[in-house]
Amino acid sequence: MSERIVIKNLAAHADGPVTVSGWVETVRDQKKVQFVVLRDESGAVQLVNPRNSDAEGVVIADEPAITISSLAQGTFVTATGELKHDERVKLGGIEIKLSSLEVVTEAIAETPIASDSSIDKRLDWRFLDLRRPEQNLVFRLQTTFEHALRSYWVEHDFIELHTPKLMASASESKAELFEVDYFEGKAYLSQSPQFFKQMAQPAGFGKVFEVGPAFRADPSFTSRHATEFTSIDSEISWIDSHEDVMRLHEELLVAGFAAVKEKHGAEIEALFGIEVTVPSTPFPRIPLAEAKRIVAERGYEVPRHDDDMDPEGERQIAAYVRETFGHEFVFLTDYASSIRPFYHMRHADDAALTNSYDLIFNGVEISTGAQREHRVEILEAQARDKGLDPEELDFYLDFFRYGVPPHGGFGMGLARVIMLMLGLSSIREVTYLFRGPNRLLP
Amino acid sequence: MSERIVIKNLAAHADGPVTVSGWVETVRDQKKVQFVVLRDESGAVQLVNPRNSDAEGVVIADEPAITISSLAQGTFVTATGELKHDERVKLGGIEIKLSSLEVVTEAIAETPIASDSSIDKRLDWRFLDLRRPEQNLVFRLQTTFEHALRSYWVEHDFIELHTPKLMASASESKAELFEVDYFEGKAYLSQSPQFFKQMAQPAGFGKVFEVGPAFRADPSFTSRHATEFTSIDSEISWIDSHEDVMRLHEELLVAGFAAVKEKHGAEIEALFGIEVTVPSTPFPRIPLAEAKRIVAERGYEVPRHDDDMDPEGERQIAAYVRETFGHEFVFLTDYASSIRPFYHMRHADDAALTNSYDLIFNGVEISTGAQREHRVEILEAQARDKGLDPEELDFYLDFFRYGVPPHGGFGMGLARVIMLMLGLSSIREVTYLFRGPNRLLP
Numbered sequence: 001m002s003e004r005i006v007i008k009n010l011a012a013h014a015d016g017p018v019t020v021s022g023w024v025e026t027v028r029d030q031k032k033v034q035f036v037v038l039r040d041e042s043g044a045v046q047l048v049n050p051r052n053s054d055a056e057g058v059v060i061a062d063e064p065a066i067t068i069s070s071l072a073q074g075t076f077v078t079a080t081g082e083l084k085h086d087e088r089v090k091l092g093g094i095e096i097k098l099s100s101l102e103v104v105t106e107a108i109a110e111t112p113i114a115s116d117s118s119i120d121k122r123l124d125w126r127f128l129d130l131r132r133p134e135q136n137l138v139f140r141l142q143t144t145f146e147h148a149l150r151s152y153w154v155e156h157d158f159i160e161l162h163t164p165k166l167m168a169s170a171s172e173s174k175a176e177l178f179e180v181d182y183f184e185g186k187a188y189l190s191q192s193p194q195f196f197k198q199m200a201q202p203a204g205f206g207k208v209f210e211v212g213p214a215f216r217a218d219p220s221f222t223s224r225h226a227t228e229f230t231s232i233d234s235e236i237s238w239i240d241s242h243e244d245v246m247r248l249h250e251e252l253l254v255a256g257f258a259a260v261k262e263k264h265g266a267e268i269e270a271l272f273g274i275e276v277t278v279p280s281t282p283f284p285r286i287p288l289a290e291a292k293r294i295v296a297e298r299g300y301e302v303p304r305h306d307d308d309m310d311p312e313g314e315r316q317i318a319a320y321v322r323e324t325f326g327h328e329f330v331f332l333t334d335y336a337s338s339i340r341p342f343y344h345m346r347h348a349d350d351a352a353l354t355n356s357y358d359l360i361f362n363g364v365e366i367s368t369g370a371q372r373e374h375r376v377e378i379l380e381a382q383a384r385d386k387g388l389d390p391e392e393l394d395f396y397l398d399f400f401r402y403g404v405p406p407h408g409g410f411g412m413g414l415a416r417v418i419m420l421m422l423g424l425s426s427i428r429e430v431t432y433l434f435r436g437p438n439r440l441l442p
Numbered sequence: 443m444s445e446r447i448v449i450k451n452l453a454a455h456a457d458g459p460v461t462v463s464g465w466v467e468t469v470r471d472q473k474k475v476q477f478v479v480l481r482d483e484s485g486a487v488q489l490v491n492p493r494n495s496d497a498e499g500v501v502i503a504d505e506p507a508i509t510i511s512s513l514a515q516g517t518f519v520t521a522t523g524e525l526k527h528d529e530r531v532k533l534g535g536i537e538i539k540l541s542s543l544e545v546v547t548e549a550i551a552e553t554p555i556a557s558d559s560s561i562d563k564r565l566d567w568r569f570l571d572l573r574r575p576e577q578n579l580v581f582r583l584q585t586t587f588e589h590a591l592r593s594y595w596v597e598h599d600f601i602e603l604h605t606p607k608l609m610a611s612a613s614e615s616k617a618e619l620f621e622v623d624y625f626e627g628k629a630y631l632s633q634s635p636q637f638f639k640q641m642a643q644p645a646g647f648g649k650v651f652e653v654g655p656a657f658r659a660d661p662s663f664t665s666r667h668a669t670e671f672t673s674i675d676s677e678i679s680w681i682d683s684h685e686d687v688m689r690l691h692e693e694l695l696v697a698g699f700a701a702v703k704e705k706h707g708a709e710i711e712a713l714f715g716i717e718v719t720v721p722s723t724p725f726p727r728i729p730l731a732e733a734k735r736i737v738a739e740r741g742y743e744v745p746r747h748d749d750d751m752d753p754e755g756e757r758q759i760a761a762y763v764r765e766t767f768g769h770e771f772v773f774l775t776d777y778a779s780s781i782r783p784f785y786h787m788r789h790a791d792d793a794a795l796t797n798s799y800d801l802i803f804n805g806v807e808i809s810t811g812a813q814r815e816h817r818v819e820i821l822e823a824q825a826r827d828k829g830l831d832p833e834e835l836d837f838y839l840d841f842f843r844y845g846v847p848p849h850g851g852f853g854m855g856l857a858r859v860i861m862l863m864l865g866l867s868s869i870r871e872v873t874y875l876f877r878g879p880n881r882l883l884p
Contacts, residue, residue, distance in 0.1 A: 004680060023845050023847075024845075039646065042599070105816060105847070107843070127841050130642075130646070130647070131644075143601050146602055151589075154586075154589045159483075159581045159585050160588055160589075162653075162655065162856075164655075165670060166657070166670050178622050179623045180620050180622050180623075183661065187620075189622065199568075199875075200572075202569045202573075203573060204465060205578070205581065212654060212655065213606075228608050230604045396884075398569075399884075402550060402552075402570055404547050405518045414604075432638070433606045435606050440627075441837050442841075
């Protein structure tokens with residue numbers, strides 16, 4: 001391994017000889033002195049090379065000056081020189097006076113994207129787009145967020161699952177299913193780990209989680225949809241109602257936001273102008289019917305024929321919650337059975353309502369959770385009620401025939417959480433490689 | 443949430459009233475006293491119910507005796523009673539004298555599998571098979587193993603990736619590719635995150651990891667192959683050779699094995715008769731050509747026409763390493779270019795060999811690692827050399843045209859590591875839901 005110092009560690013390093021490696025962000029090739037801004041995965045530093053002159057004061061074409069003059073942006077180099085702390089240097093108060101510069105791989109002298117390129121163009125060149133400090137930060141803070149969730153789960157004795165993404169039949173709605181040629185037959189890509197994380201309940205696993213891909217053959221082009229996305233799922237047994245799921249959900253988000261704020265809060269503020277708020281618990285909870293009344297009182301009639309909210313309604317109720325409770329999150333609870341999947345448990349005293357919720361963050365739905373129906377006769381009846389064929393669901397219904405504890409859980413879109421945490425407008429900005437109906441490359 | 447105590451915590455609990463929840467493992471319905479072994483996600487405990495008699499000494503049919511007599515195996519119950527520590531009780535030295543027993547969900551009185559059922563039959567009923575303590579332990583220790591790896595990565599500033607599993611073209615070999623109907627066109631399921639984790643290098647991410655599914659349309663039915671498996675991947679920049687990758691790989695495995703041994707070592711020994719060994723570093727390294735000579739000296743001629751090892755050769759070299767170095771792991775290094783993918787870097791002084799390795803654990807290959815070729819002209823030439831069309835690879839080759847650091851990494855099959863750690867004979871035993879050419883259910 002090369003003996004380079006990562007750039008973020010230079011500030012704490014004593015003046016003296018250092019070696020750094022990274023890519024060339026900018027070159028200022030002036031007559032008497034050359035400046036290179038070098039970036040690596042951790043930050044940027046200025047390299048400086050005062051030109052040498054001959055006895056008559058004429059600048060000499062020597063190294064590393066010749067190399068610097070020919071550097072294309074993006075070229076990866078290893079630079080050696082004298083580190084010097086100097087308050088006058090804008091970039092971090094340090095610079096490196098170059099003694100040698102080794103070109104490791106040359107970049108072609110072309111910059112296919114600029115900071116004002118369209119998102120689509122940027123996605124064409126995603127590997128260059130990701131070099132921007134904002135993008136680098138997105139994936140570092142996402143790593144921190146996920147690790148905080150996983151640490152919570154592991155400390156609380158959850159088992160991590162890797163459920164199969166290849167299925168013999170649909171997990172939820174057939175409409176959004178990708179079909180796969182599977183040897184002599186067909187398979188389908190999992191839309192969610194729903195059935196299989198539930199399977200961990202009769203298996204006696206107690207509490208489980210999974211972070212993995214989910215696939216939706218959804219032809220929509222909104223800023224919130226993708227054909228492939230990372231789903232965060234958890235499922236726990238021996239709950240009394242969806243209230244227990246919401247409590248878990250809150251604690252996980254607090255753990256995730258606290259870790260991000262602590263590790264990246266200052267950088268997020270500098271690069272995105274956002275102060276990350278660690279949410280207080282409990283998050284506000286509002287039954288959906290009440291939320292619709294509140295929204296109507298604010299002058300917005302949800303233009304839907306079913307009982308559901310719409311995106312504008314979600315923004316409205318979020319505005320109400322912000323004004324009333326000063327909170328960025330709200331659980332909308334007790335959705336109508338008519339708009340929930342067959343496996344959501346219905347109220348004991350009103351089968352028109354379910355033990356379920358959506359979680360709204362800054363006006364956008366990021367998650368659905370529920371208590372599941374674990375009584376097989378009722379589950380079968382509810383499936384039939386939804387026009388599903390219980391025979392096709394037989395492998396799933398079997399999970400409930402040999403004993404199962406009461407249970408519930410949630411699924412949450414990772415990209416939506418990160419997008420909203422940073423005040424961004426599209427999940428494309430926070431997905432490593434976005435997949436949509438028109439995008440399979442790179 | 444119900445106020446139950448998880449069973450593993452009973453031992454440290456004072457005698458007195460407790461509530462536990464779980465499923466019925468066995469019932470002994472004797473004339474004067476009934477015993478139920480109740481299991482939950484953490485362990486098993488004996489419930490005891492002395493029958494009541496009337497004045498003439500005739501046993502009365504009262505509760506919970508009636509309920510106990512009708513309990514089917516697998517029924518989920520909540521039991522309340524008096525905890526009593528008693529050394530004479532074989533099962534953990536404790537028992538609960540029942541005061542009440544609530545049936546939460548009845549199981550149908552049928553046990554489709556027994557401990558001696560075939561693996562295929564057990565996989566048909568995987569959710570019941572997973573109730574066995576051995577299976578529960580597999581997934582708890584796998585969780586610990588993964589979390590130890592992730593903690594190492596996070597502490598060392600790696601970025602976690604979620605690369606897309608839907609691709610426009612093959613990542614490695616076309617032969618083993620699953621085809622997906624993708625709107626009006628076709629997509630393919632990723633066989634490995636190879637190309638996309640490499641993309642993080644020109645993106646300037648430095649060090650990355652991913653744990654996620656990979657798909658191989660491989661029609662083989664061996665104990666080591668699946669059509670979908672969990673792949674552990676890591677990729678790092680600024681390496682000098684594959685030696686740097688091996689060092690990372692060793693450290694990760696030491697972290698994983700140490701965490702498993704510490705948390706589950708005693709249980710693994712009790713349930714699998716295996717003492718987990720934390721490997722010492724450095725792991726032995728043997729160039730493949732030398733390994734073949736060693737194996738030949740042991741009397742085994744590898745019956746292959748190419749330069750590769752075969753499974754028996756791997757077992758032989760592992761036996762040699764165990765005898766000679768007392769080590770369960772060995773890196774076989776410097777594979778021939780002829781049997782490595784086009785993107786493996788070749789030796790500077792001998793293009794017939796690559797900067798690559800396979801990692802053998804207890805005689806089975808668990809991983810392939812390499813330094814990657816990052817010089818685009820050479821990469822293109824090597825692709826052509828392998829009969830690949832550089833035009834089809836253009837999106838990948840682009841990653842190298844705009845600057846990229848030297849880099850390398852590895853991919854490792856999670857199930858194989860866990861299988862070999864526990865001395866098991868098939869990855870089916872350590873996969874939550876196995877997928878093979880003939881298996882998509884449950």
